[in-house]
Amino acid sequence: MIIITGASKGVGRFLFSKFKQENVEVIGTYNSTQEGIENDLANYYRIDITDYKAVEAWILSVKTSLKEIVLLNCAGISYNSYAHKADIDKWNKVIEVNLNGTFNVIRNILPIMREQSYGRIINFSSIVTSLPTPGVSAYAASKAGLIGLTKSLAVENASKRITVNAINLGYANIGMGLNDVPAENQEMLKSKIPAGRFCDPEEVYNTIRFLIDTEYVNGSVIDINGGLI
Numbered sequence: 310m311i312i313i314t315g316a317s318k319g320v321g322r323f324l325f326s327k328f329k330q331e332n333v334e335v336i337g338t339y340n341s342t343q344e345g346i347e348n349d350l351a352n353y354y355r356i357d358i359t360d361y362k363a364v365e366a367w368i369l370s371v372k373t374s375l376k377e378i379v380l381l382n383c384a385g386i387s388y389n390s391y392a393h394k395a396d397i398d399k400w401n402k403v404i405e406v407n408l409n410g411t412f413n414v415i416r417n418i419l420p421i422m423r424e425q426s427y428g429r430i431i432n433f434s435s436i437v438t439s440l441p442t443p444g445v446s447a448y449a450a451s452k453a454g455l456i457g458l459t460k461s462l463a464v465e466n467a468s469k470r471i472t473v474n475a476i477n478l479g480y481a482n483i484g485m486g487l488n489d490v491p492a493e494n495q496e497m498l499k500s501k502i503p504a505g506r507f508c509d510p511e512e513v514y515n516t517i518r519f520l521i522d523t524e525y526v527n528g529s530v531i532d533i534n535g536g537l538i
């Protein structure tokens with residue numbers, strides 16, 4: 310079964326719908342956005358992933374129904390500011406959600422995966438870890454942290470048929486990537502992408518299917534960026 314954090318919007322929401330269409334059992338989480346998921350609320354849990362106790366209680370409450378778990382850690386936030394002007398609380402919040410929050414979920418699900426000797430964890434990192442734009446220090450730091458976390462978890466858990474990989478997403482035509490980018494700048498950005506277009510979420514889905522099916526890919530970071538390097 311698939312567990313998707315941050316499934317109320319953007320890429321996570323798309324993946325939720327896609328797996329549901331494929332008749333795969335899927336549960337999602339949201340934090341503040343219910344708009345657009347009203348019809349699926351039976352399979353959604355409201356969780357702030359930065360709240361360790363809440364994450365622990367949620368996983369405990371669903372534990373008996375979890376089998377062959379594939380965990381997609383989509384939940385994330387961004388904060389744009391030059392580092393020298395950054396609001397320290399907003400900067401820390403990005404690390405808290407993207408890195409610590411993701412770990413809170415993993416920390417509670419890994420023991421179940423280890424008991425069941427099967428698991429897939431896919432963390433959502435970003436192209437800005439290798440190709441930053443100005444103003445993304447918190448986001449880039451949090452996403453680079455996820456890559457280290459991914460590789461560390463892969464070596465700890467490979468013997469239990471658990472793989473942990475990261476997706477390094479470029480600019481998708483859905484979700485936060487282009488949220489704050491004005492239309493004219495979007496065209497300029499697109500012209501820099503060798504593929505000449507933004508990522509379709511279907512391509513994220515295809516990559517996830519590959520990672521689910523391919524146990525020998527472990528501790529990897531897969532770039533999905535249309536050749537933007």
Ligand SMILES: NC(=O)c1ccc[n+]([C@@H]2O[C@H](COP(=O)([O-])OP(=O)(O)OC[C@H]3O[C@@H](n4cnc5c(N)ncnc54)[C@H](OP(=O)(O)O)[C@@H]3O)[C@@H](O)[C@H]2O)c1
Binds near residue numbers: 386
């Ligand atoms: N879209 C892109 O182009 C792109 C590029 C590179 C990387 N990524 C990464 O891909 C992932 C998905 O991105 P997206 O574009 O789909 O983002 P998005 O549309 O902004 O959605 C983010 C999701 O994260 C959830 N979330 C935020 N704070 C949370 C918290 N404290 N606890 C639990 N959930 C929380 C949101 O829930 P609520 O709305 O319910 O609060 C929402 O469902 C993110 O990790 C992002 O960094 C995206």
